[in-house]
Amino acid sequence: MLQELSIRNFAIIEKLNIEFNSGMTVLTGETGAGKSIIIDAVGLLAGGRGSVDFIRKGTKKAVLQGMFSMDKNPDTLALLDQYGIEHADPTLILQREIQASGRNVCRINGSLVNTTILKKIGETLIDIHGQNEHQELMQPEKHLGMLDEFARNGIQPLLKQYQQKYEHFQNLKQKFNRKKANEKEWAQRVDMLRFQVKEIEDANLQVGEEEQLNSQKELLENFQKISTALQTAQLALENEESAGAIDSTGEAMNALRDIENIDDKYKNISNIISSAYYQLQDATSDISGELENMEWDEGKLDQVEKRLEEIYQLKKKYGDNIQQILAYDQKASEELHSMVDSESDEDQMESQLETIQEQLKKIALQLSTTRKQAASKLQVAVHDQLKQLYMDKAEFEVHFDESAGLKFKSTGIDNVEFYLRTNPGESMGPLSRIASGGELSRIMLALKTIFAKSQGVTSIIFDEVDTGVSGRVAQAIAEKIKLIASYSQVLCITHLPQVAAEADHQFFVSKAVKGGRTETKLSDLNENGRVQELARMLAGSTVTKLSIQHAKELLKMAHTS
Incomplete structure (x- = not known):
């Protein structure tokens, strides 16, 4: 249920904090005081459509926050888990900012969410039904749901x-129809895939091959330069005509060995020269080995360049590197196999379609039978509720239109529409065309009463659903709303004293001009305040002793019934 509501800079509301209780709460007050604005705020918290027009003039953003308890609400918990929103306790906090730029910032328990997620979760918490919100009843496509x-x-x-x-x-x-309708394109696609797979597989690519080829190319292109450098180095180290670097270093090493024991500094110099001598010998050996192994292959560079060009052409078609080319090959191979299998199994596919269609038909008929059984129970339940709402002459029917024959849809094979006959002797017809505004309100209220136990929504809001009724019908509606409040928290905007008297809690909504600006105020009425407000609702502008007495009687009757 909704426990607390905070509203900032929303329409004519500058700042408002409201604490709600379980049971039935009514909001009363003069027309235009801002009662429906409060309900609009709750609706936006539940993911309703926002607009910058809601932002109070002269401010940059409207801020709404609501705290809900969600005990025993598996639908809410399942969605919170699905979207990874933490919920350590049964308290849930919804926040929404509407900024002047048009941007919406929504949070659930501190986690940022988009308005779609906010709406999905909000719908499990709040059900708002307003005087202009008979859409579900007026739209036959909603009746099946x-x-x-x-x-x-x-x-x-x-x-x-x-x-x-x-x-x-x-x-x-779809796959079967696409294949049948596009056999030419299908064949062209198969041919193309075959070519692509063969081209890639014939290339016999290896991961890392391109890097190795580029290294080989670098060496081959610099063969002469490398050979000359190695020969020059070898000559400098081992010159038979004059003392090479190794011989000269050896002489220096022998000379230093004679004095290395005289002082540590000569010892260090001797060690350095000795190390250099042996390193030069190793380097000379390595150079000789490289020169012996070097062999110019005039066709090798051409082979490497051709292979790199082949890889380059494949990269232009199938990916930026060999790994991507091989990945494309795997994907193309899988698609090719699937299409080839499909080509060879066309008869099998058609047979499979027939089998699945029979299975689908069996489930659809079972679903339809279950719905028709449920429809009979719903009709009885609605008739019972309508009698209590003084529509005992009305007949309600869940009509199944079977004129279109067996046609599969995502919801089954049933075409359902609510039918109504308001008076004996009249014909039964679509509710959307026959019911008046007042009748729609009562039918929707009857359905809400029936659904209240099963829907699991923690808060149900009625926004002036009692408009256009009076007398015993008004009292019946009041008692019906009170009954719904025994299953879910009910918030109700009303102009009927009979409805207000049934409430467990009552707020008085008023507006005043402060600093040249209109502001909405909220007062939590005590028993005396409720008497005064009920008397105003009964008498209009002038409250009389008789209206006060009548108000007291209404409250007494409501609390003793």
Whole structure:
């Protein structure tokens, strides 16, 4: 349930903090005081559509924050886990900023989320139903979902099973149809893949090969330069005509050995010269070995360059390096095998389609039967609720349109629409065309009462759903909303004293001009305050002793019923 709500710079609200309780809470006050603005704020916290128009004039952003308890709400917990949002305790904090730039910043328990995630989680916490929000009833395409929600325990497992089979069927059917419709393109694709796979595999590429070839090319291109340098170095170290570097160093080493024991500094010099002598001998040996192994192959450089050019051409087509080329080869090979298998198994694919279609039909018929059983129960439940709302003459029917025949959709084969007959002798017809505004309110309230136990939504908000009714109908609506509040927290905006009297808690919303600006204020009414407010709602602008007495009677009746 919604425990606390904080609103900053939202419409005509500068700053407002509200603490809510369980049960039924009503917000009353004069028209235009800002009651619906508070509900708009809750709706935005639940992921509703935002607009910079909500930002209070003269400020840079509107800030909304709500604290919810989510005990025993598996749908909320599952979504939090799915999106990696921490929830160590049953308290959930939703935050939303609407900035003048149009940017929305949303957080859940401190984690940044987008408005899509905020909406998904918000829908498990809050259900807002306003006087202009009969869309679900007015849109026949939503009726099937409402029926499924009514019997979710029986329908959801079957629907999930159907949708998995339906997705498999659709994928296979699309693949089959695509192949049949594009056989020329299919054949061209197979030929191209064959060419590409053969071209890459014939090249017999090896990871690291290009680097090795470039090294070989570097050596071959510098063969003469390397050979000349090695010969020059060898001559300098071992010159038969004159003393080479090694001989000269050897003479220096022998000369120093005669004095190395006289002083440590001569010993150090002798060691350095000795080390240099032996290193020069090693270097001379290495140079000789390199010169002996060097052999000019006139065709080798050409081979290396041709191989590098082959790799370069493959890189232009299939990837930036050999690893990417080989990865492309693997992907192309898999696609080729799949298409070749598909070519050879076309009859098998068609047979498989028929088999899956039969399986899909079996599940769809089972799902449809379950829905029709649920529809009968829903009709009885709605009739019962409508009687209590003084629509005892009305007949409600979940109509299954089977005129289109067996046609698979993602939701099954059923076309469902709610039908209504408001008076005996009239024809049964689509609810969306027959029901009046007041009747729609009562039908939706009947459905809300039925769904309250199963939906698991922690807070249900009614925004003036009682508009246009009075007398015993108003009292019946009040009692119905009170009943819903026994399953979920209910927040209700109302102009009916009968509804307000049934509430467990009542806030009075008013507006005042301060510093030339209109501001919304909220007062938590005690018992005397509730009497005064109910009297105002009963009498209008002038509160009389009779209206006060009537208000007291309403409160007494509500708390003793």
